[in-house]
Amino acid sequence: MSPEAIGGWMLVALLVTIFIGFPIAFTLIILGLVFGYWGFGDTVFNLLIYQVFASMKDQTLAQVPLFVFMGLLLERAGLMERLFRAVELALARLNGSLYLSSMFVAVLFGAASGIVGASVTLLGIMAAKAMDKSKYDVQMSAGIIAAGGTLGILIPPSVMLVVMGPVVGVPVTDLYAGAIIPGVVLATIYAGYALIRSYINPKLGPALAEEYHADSKMEIFWEFLKGMVPISVLLFASLGTIMAGLATPTEGAALGALGSLVLVIVYRKLSWALLYNATMKTLEVSTMILFLVAASNFFGGVFSRLGTPEVMTQALLSLDLPKFVILVIIMAVIFLLAWPLEWVPIVLIFVPIILPLVKQLGFDILWFSILVAVNLQTAWLSPPVALSAYFLKGVAPQWSLGDIYKGMMQFMVLQVVGLILVMLFPQIALWLPRLLYPN
Amino acid sequence: MQQQRDSGLMKAVRAIDAISTVSGHIVAWLVLPLIAIMSYELTVRYMLNPTLWAYDLSYMLYGAMFMLGTAYTLRRGAHIRTDFLYQNWPVKVQAGIDAACYLLLFFPGIAIVFWISSDFAWRSYVQDERSVGSAWMPIIWPLKWCIPVGSALLLLQGVAEFLKCVQAFRTGKWAEGHKSLEEIISEEIAEEIKK
Numbered sequence: 001m002s003p004e005a006i007g008g009w010m011l012v013a014l015l016v017t018i019f020i021g022f023p024i025a026f027t028l029i030i031l032g033l034v035f036g037y038w039g040f041g042d043t044v045f046n047l048l049i050y051q052v053f054a055s056m057k058d059q060t061l062a063q064v065p066l067f068v069f070m071g072l073l074l075e076r077a078g079l080m081e082r083l084f085r086a087v088e089l090a091l092a093r094l095n096g097s098l099y100l101s102s103m104f105v106a107v108l109f110g111a112a113s114g115i116v117g118a119s120v121t122l123l124g125i126m127a128a129k130a131m132d133k134s135k136y137d138v139q140m141s142a143g144i145i146a147a148g149g150t151l152g153i154l155i156p157p158s159v160m161l162v163v164m165g166p167v168v169g170v171p172v173t174d175l176y177a178g179a180i181i182p183g184v185v186l187a188t189i190y191a192g193y194a195l196i197r198s199y200i201n202p203k204l205g206p207a208l209a210e211e212y213h214a215d216s217k218m219e220i221f222w223e224f225l226k227g228m229v230p231i232s233v234l235l236f237a238s239l240g241t242i243m244a245g246l247a248t249p250t251e252g253a254a255l256g257a258l259g260s261l262v263l264v265i266v267y268r269k270l271s272w273a274l275l276y277n278a279t280m281k282t283l284e285v286s287t288m289i290l291f292l293v294a295a296s297n298f299f300g301g302v303f304s305r306l307g308t309p310e311v312m313t314q315a316l317l318s319l320d321l322p323k324f325v326i327l328v329i330i331m332a333v334i335f336l337l338a339w340p341l342e343w344v345p346i347v348l349i350f351v352p353i354i355l356p357l358v359k360q361l362g363f364d365i366l367w368f369s370i371l372v373a374v375n376l377q378t379a380w381l382s383p384p385v386a387l388s389a390y391f392l393k394g395v396a397p398q399w400s401l402g403d404i405y406k407g408m409m410q411f412m413v414l415q416v417v418g419l420i421l422v423m424l425f426p427q428i429a430l431w432l433p434r435l436l437y438p439n
Numbered sequence: 440m441q442q443q444r445d446s447g448l449m450k451a452v453r454a455i456d457a458i459s460t461v462s463g464h465i466v467a468w469l470v471l472p473l474i475a476i477m478s479y480e481l482t483v484r485y486m487l488n489p490t491l492w493a494y495d496l497s498y499m500l501y502g503a504m505f506m507l508g509t510a511y512t513l514r515r516g517a518h519i520r521t522d523f524l525y526q527n528w529p530v531k532v533q534a535g536i537d538a539a540c541y542l543l544l545f546f547p548g549i550a551i552v553f554w555i556s557s558d559f560a561w562r563s564y565v566q567d568e569r570s571v572g573s574a575w576m577p578i579i580w581p582l583k584w585c586i587p588v589g590s591a592l593l594l595l596q597g598v599a600e601f602l603k604c605v606q607a608f609r610t611g612k613w614a615e616g617h618k619s620l621e622e623i624i625s626e627e628i629a630e631e632i633k634k
Contacts, residue, residue: 020536021520021525022540022544022545023519024518029549033547033548045551049559052556056505057502059498059501062473062501065505066477069474072624076628117624118625121624121628125628247481251477258478279468280463281624282470283512284512287512290505291509294505294506345521391621394625394629
């Protein structure tokens with residue numbers, strides 16, 4: 001059998017074993033070893049150790065534990081609640097105002113934390129009760145919380161983009177710059193949809209009850225300031241220093257982690273239990289991602305050495321489909337894969353397989369990466385497997401799971417609209433990085 | 440007799456779990472020096488001169504952290520799996536499939552990693568190998584040793600996980616719940632705010 005065909009069988013074996021439900025990292029290692037040995041013998045062992053050790057020496061990936069740690073601390077600092085109340089006060093008279101304040105907080109904290117479960121839970125705790133009291137529409141409330149919570153994996157600094165950088169060979173700073181506007185566009189589409197519908201039909205999101213109105217304009221201003229200043233400083237320290245080139249990504253991430261530690265101390269939330277919990281969770285979250293990075297780098301190394309990606313690329317090119325049709329097919333496949341799979345295996349396993357094809361077709365890799373990132377938002381919005389629904393149900397038990405699903409589906413459609421916009425207008429993703437980093 | 444054998448089996452499981460937990464508790468704290476070193480480097484670079492050692496130390500801490508932490512992550516059941524089919528199966532089927540996967544996929548693969556990486560780390564140690572890409576030229580073998588040590592801990596935890604499958608296959612229920620990390624974090628936040 002030719003090496004290329006062996007690679008093909010390796011891919012088939014992977015698909016089957018992934019769906020059995022055994023941890024993917026272990027499966028990747030043994031499949032890489034077996035099929036690699038079959039294809040090119042002893043060299044596979046050198047490839048194994050080389051790829052694993054290279055993953056351990058990739059210093060930009062040190063951002064992963066740092067940003068995870070920052071996110072885990074911030075969730076407990078009570079900053080998000082404060083900001084939410086301030087925006088709530090400011091907008092109390094507007095129809096659908098809670099939708100807008102949820103989305104505003106989600107965007108800012110999406111920047112700070114990439115842990116979807118935590119964002120959805122916190123947003124749910126803060127917003128669900130107020131939404132119920134003001135007789136908001138359950139489906140739209142659930143949808144906006146789930147959609148907002150998911151933005152965290154797209155809006156930089158994002159762990160997903162850190163992991164994607166080495167896979168696609170694009171500096172993580174470019175990815176950060178590229179993801180900001182698409183993230184804001186998605187948030188605007190979500191909030192705009194909810195606001196327009198509440199404007200047309202005020203029953204979906206009436207103005208708030210009298211008890212939520214502020215006493216004076218000054219009160220609103222102060223509350224808003226107190227909510228905004230800490231998070232702005234923190235975002236400047238981490239994302240700002242990285243994008244301005246003042247700090248390397250890893251240094252910026254460390255500064256963000258340090259800053260969130262300072263905030264937790266200033267807000268008098270620091271306790272031994274909190275620090276211990278955040279540290280242990282950081283290890284778990286980062287290890288589950290990074291061990292999979294190492295394993296899939298090895299798997300990918302074996303796969304490309306067997307020559308299968310080239311053969312696949314040539315075969316797909318020989319179909320002679322228009323470029324754009326191939327892109328649409330790729331996006332559709334990712335969309336479907338995101339139903340059962342998390343973003344981690346898709347970014348680490350699927351993206352490298354199709355990357356040669358994307359390069360051959362001459363697509364801008366940065367633009368393509370952002371399309372993938374926007375597309376992967378669905379991974380958390382697709383019922384019935386999306387965990388977001390269960391997180392939300394956990395903190396808002398009065399909402400039925402059926403309503404939550406229906407709400408999420410609406411926002412999944414909006415997310416596809418956002419994806420199509422970035423496909424049709426690449427400038428949404430490319431304008432800012434080209435402006436900041438002309439080379 | 441059955442009772443006794445089971446408790447012996449679970450004793451071994453608990454002992455291994457404890458080893459992995461201790462290793463996790465040590466390794467997890469590496470994130471704090473990582474924060475400190477990178478923040479320090481950023482500060483002194485603008486005020487004085489950059490350090491020679493911060494870059495090397497940062498990837499060493501990061502690399503050691505995830506390689507030595509994988510056994511703990513396995514013990515916590517946090518390695519990513521696709522469970523949308525798996526979660527609907529009866530416990531005995533789950534346990535049977537898991538046990539088979541440990542025997543056929545996990546042990547051979549990780550054992551080879553252990554074997555190859557031991558040789559890799561040993562050769563580096565004997566040569567007192569240094570990192571040539573840096574002006575500081577630190578010794579690199581301690582980082583290389585993290586691979587065999589981490590995979591040995593992982594193999595050990597794999598034994599415990601395999602025994603848990605055997606136990607679940609016999610009794611028809613898992614000794615501890617299967618929850619994803621995101622679920623645990625979500626529940627903890629909800630509980631804390633209720634207080």
